[in-house]
Amino acid sequence: MRFFIFDIKPKCPLKRISSLLKIYLEIEKELRNVVDEKLDEYSTAKEDYQRQLLLPAIERAAGNSLRKIEDDRKFEIKLGERIKEYGNIYYKVAYKYKLPTMRIVPFLLRLITDSK
Numbered sequence: 683m684r685f686f687i688f689d690i691k692p693k694c695p696l697k698r699i700s701s702l703l704k705i706y707l708e709i710e711k712e713l714r715n716v717v718d719e720k721l722d723e724y725s726t727a728k729e730d731y732q733r734q735l736l737l738p739a740i741e742r743a744a745g746n747s748l749r750k751i752e753d754d755r756k757f758e759i760k761l762g763e764r765i766k767e768y769g770n771i772y773y774k775v776a777y778k779y780k781l782p783t784m785r786i787v788p789f790l791l792r793l794i795t796d797s798k
Contacts (some may be wrong), residue, residue, distance in 0.1 A: 705743065705768055706775040712746075713739035713784075736772075736784040778783045 699707075716738050719727035731738045744764035751757045778782045780792075 700772050702775050705771045706781075708743040708746070709736075709739050709768060709772050710743040715739070715742070740765055740768045740772060 713735060716727065716731065716735055718736075719725040720731070741761075744761055744767075747768075748757055748760050748764060751760060773783065775781070
């Protein structure tokens with residue numbers, strides 16, 4: 683039996699997504715990573731982040747976007763700017779597409795527990 687392998691690459695759907703939405707998705711990915719680390723009993727994320735989730739995720743996504751910068755001083759300056767920018771983008775995209783954010787989690791939890 684013969685098999686033919688073609689070098690066919692599927693069209694990446696992320697190429698059509700705007701850069702703002704890509705940033706939102708990167709923050710959401712890091713948010714999931716932070717939550718997973720907090721659930722890991724051997725991780726120091728609980729002590730490092732206490733009750734925070736979104737800010738560390740935004741910091742990580744912003745830091746990841748600056749990984750090519752070698753100079754620590756330039757990195758710190760750019761990181762502060764990028765964190766503000768990414769925070770604004772996160773909420774802008776969430777508002778535009780009517781996506782849930784961390785701000786409504788306590789409200790949703792109250793609804794769930796009150797309905798029982």
